[in-house]
Amino acid sequence: MNDNDKNNGTHGPKAYFIAEVEVHDPALFEEYRKRVPASIEAFGGRYIVRGGAAENREGQWQPKRIVVVEFPSMERALKWHDSDHYAPIRQMREASAITSSIVVEGV
Numbered sequence: 001m002n003d004n005d006k007n008n009g010t011h012g013p014k015a016y017f018i019a020e021v022e023v024h025d026p027a028l029f030e031e032y033r034k035r036v037p038a039s040i041e042a043f044g045g046r047y048i049v050r051g052g053a054a055e056n057r058e059g060q061w062q063p064k065r066i067v068v069v070e071f072p073s074m075e076r077a078l079k080w081h082d083s084d085h086y087a088p089i090r091q092m093r094e095a096s097a098i099t100s101s102i103v104v105e106g107v
Contacts, residue, residue: 013074013106015074016048016103017071022065024096032089045070046070078103
């Protein structure tokens, strides 16, 4: 049994939803921020990074806001992102911000 088995009841590595977000409608985005945590928690996710200070070290990347959410597995991360639970909340983000995101499997 590895740590993933003990900690979250899944087999295999955790997965991380990573997003770069540039907010253009702060009021609507604030409503999104209030609603999204419950949807993440419903799929076993938790915030690792939620818009904290970022400092460039290499290259030209200057993100406005970075979000990292840890999920028990790739399957759970993808199910959250594509779920009916998150869909109306995601629409709020899409209307209030420009976002680039990936889901990546951990080690």
